[in-house]
Structure formats: structure tokens, C-alpha cells
Amino acid sequence: MPCEYKIVLWRLEQDAHGYPPASVEGLWAKRTATGYQVDSLPFYAYGIAPGDIISTCEDGEQSWFETLQQSGGASVLRIRVKAAADVEQVRMALEEFGCPCYAEPAVRMLAVEVPPTRALDTLLYYLLTQREAGNLDFEEGVLRHAIPEELR
Numbered sequence: 001m002p003c004e005y006k007i008v009l010w011r012l013e014q015d016a017h018g019y020p021p022a023s024v025e026g027l028w029a030k031r032t033a034t035g036y037q038v039d040s041l042p043f044y045a046y047g048i049a050p051g052d053i054i055s056t057c058e059d060g061e062q063s064w065f066e067t068l069q070q071s072g073g074a075s076v077l078r079i080r081v082k083a084a085a086d087v088e089q090v091r092m093a094l095e096e097f098g099c100p101c102y103a104e105p106a107v108r109m110l111a112v113e114v115p116p117t118r119a120l121d122t123l124l125y126y127l128l129t130q131r132e133a134g135n136l137d138f139e140e141g142v143l144r145h146a147i148p149e150e151l152r
Contacts, residue, residue: 004031008038008056010045010065020044021107029054035069041102041111042076047142049074050113073116076141079127081108086135097123111141120145 007026014023025044029036038052048054048065051072056063079094081087087105094101094112101112114120124147130136 005029005039006031006036006063008036008054008063008065010042010048012044029056029063037072041100041113042141043078043102043104043109043111045141049076049142049144051116071144073144074142075114075120075144077112077114077127077138078141079110079112079136079138081110081136082134084108090130090136093126094123097126099123114145116144118145121148124148 005028008029010025010027012020012023012025014020020043022044025042027038027040027042027045027048030039032053035053035055038048038050038054041050042048047068049072051074052068053070053072055066055069057066079090081090084105087103087108087110091101091103091110094110098118099112099114101110103110114123127136127138131138
């Protein structure tokens with residue numbers, strides 16, 4: 001019987017400054033009837049979120065992302081916290097918003113999942129005010145939620 005979970009690799013494009021710090025990211029995915037369902041939160045890969053159904057191609061022992069077959073509806077944000085001492089505080093605030101996240105304290109970065117059942121407005125307002133205060137910066141890894149008109 002084939003393995004239910006496997007690591008799927010994404011090729012990453014590095015910019016002139018060497019970001020992201022790797023050329024490949026691996027995410028766990030679970031076998032489904034139609035492909036694999038992403039079961040990890042990406043720190044660097046764009047256009048993918050937990051719950052997405054993907055297809056893969058095999059290259060020897062390695063599985064590579066091929067296509068997105070179906071969106072799971074989640075958004076992914078990446079947050080870079082300015083002060084290392086604030087990483088845990090930001091992580092706790094995000095989880096209070098109902099957004100699971102993983103922290104990488106060494107680089108003061110958090111990968112955040114916004115589940116499809118959560119609204120984006122309160123979280124986005126928090127992030128925008130924290131960015132304006134100079135505490136953090138953020139980007140969208142994939143944005144599948146509508147941005148409220150008053151926050152555009």
C-alpha cells in the first residue's frame with residue numbers, strides 16, 4: 001500500500017539578495033482520491049495553502065509540485081517581526097484570531113494560515129496597525145479571502 005503522507009517539493013526563485021534562503025521548500029501532503037492535499041504551512045512557496053489539492057510529478061525518490069487542482073480556500077500570510085522579543089506576542093495574537101501559525105524565531109518570521117471560515121478584516125486591521133507602528137511587515141503567500149473595502 002502506498003504511503004499516505006509524503007513530502008512534496010516546491011522550486012523557489014531567489015531574488016538578487018538570496019531570498020528566500022533556499023531554492024526548494026518541502027511540504028507534507030496527504031494522499032486523496034484525486035491527488036495530494038497540502039498538510040503543511042509554507043514559509044516561502046507562493047500560491048499554495050493548507051487544504052489545497054495538488055498533483056505531483058515524480059523524479060526518482062522525490063515528489064515535485066506540478067499543479068494546483070483545487071483550492072481549499074485558505075489564505076497564507078508571512079509576517080516578519082522587527083524585534084525578536086515580539087515574535088511570541090505576535091504569534092499568540094494571530095492564534096487568538098483563529099489563525100494557526102508556525103514561528104521561525106531565528107529569522108523573526110511567522111507563516112500564518114487564515115482558514116476559509118475566518119474573516120480577514122480584524123486580522124488585516126491588526127497587521128496594518130502593527131506595520132504602521134513599525135513592529136512588523138507582512139506579505140501574502142496566497143490571498144483567497146476578499147479584502148474589506150475599508151482596508152483597501
